[in-house]
Amino acid sequence: MTAPAPRRSTKQREAVREALEASDEFVSAQALHQSMRAEGSTVGLATVYRALAALAEDGEADALQSAGELLYRACTKTHHHHLICRSCGRTVELEAAAVERWAGQVAAAHGFVEPDHVVDIFGLCAECAAERDARRSAG
């Protein structure tokens, strides 16, 4: 049906994969490109975009949209969701079987097929909250 998507292994793709794995937060293509440049890599921006899209397609990275831009993160392979700090990007992976079940049931109940879902929680992590409160009371 769908072409098996041939994929050649290259230095650049590997470099992007490593850079992504080195960060444990969600990062944008632009940010990743910059940090790679800072480490001496000469990989082009377009290649970073392409590599990240490929990783996401192959299930080696999770992607989510926040504030209008696409963010990527190297993640465990099993389906899961995220709890993300708005301020520092710190991420916790979440498993939520109950939510999966709910999503499937709700879709079926309304006659929808091939359901997919977006479930993400954003907040301020303890550290960032403490930091902000300190700044607040200081004025």
Add this chain to the structure above:
Amino acid sequence: MTAPAPRRSTKQREAVREALEASDEFVSAQALHQSMRAEGSTVGLATVYRALAALAEDGEADALQSAGELLYRACTKTHHHHLICRSCGRTVELEAAAVERWAGQVAAAHGFVEPDHVVDIFGLCAECAAERDARRSAG
């Protein structure tokens, strides 16, 4: 704390509100602007963007990101989520107290405060699925 956000009532904003309410699917600013133009309205595109952002901020519209663009829809005022057809945009509003509770608990358990969440289900509605299957078997 936060400025009370003065807001003057104008023909244009009202026109955008009405156009949005006339559509029961999620629409982009561009699409709404075009359909308003088609009805003879002369409201500018930038104004449509500004009006939609204001409506969302005031809780009179829900916003979500899909395929890189912001979509808006006039919604009930109480907090809820959506089940959306990927093909025709048909939308069902969902209430899910259990999901709200889960999101709050998970955030608290990890020390996150001021939790916010994105929960949307995408799928193919019965009609669109039937249509696609018909086309498929026809070949």
Add this chain to the structure above:
DNA sequence: GTGAAATTGACAATCGTTCTCAACAGCACC
């Protein structure tokens, strides 16, 4: 009505992302 301040519309500018295309590199086969 008057005037301060918000709003508008046309347009330019910006932002993230994708496209284009010639040069290059992985890989299967000899």
Add this chain to the structure above:
DNA sequence: GGTGCTGTTGAGAACGATTGTCAATTTCAC
């Protein structure tokens, strides 16, 4: 170790969605 086919790369242009700019206009409290 070549050779050739084809996927990949990098630089820059192109793109589409959104936001900024600014003079002209409109709202609204007085």
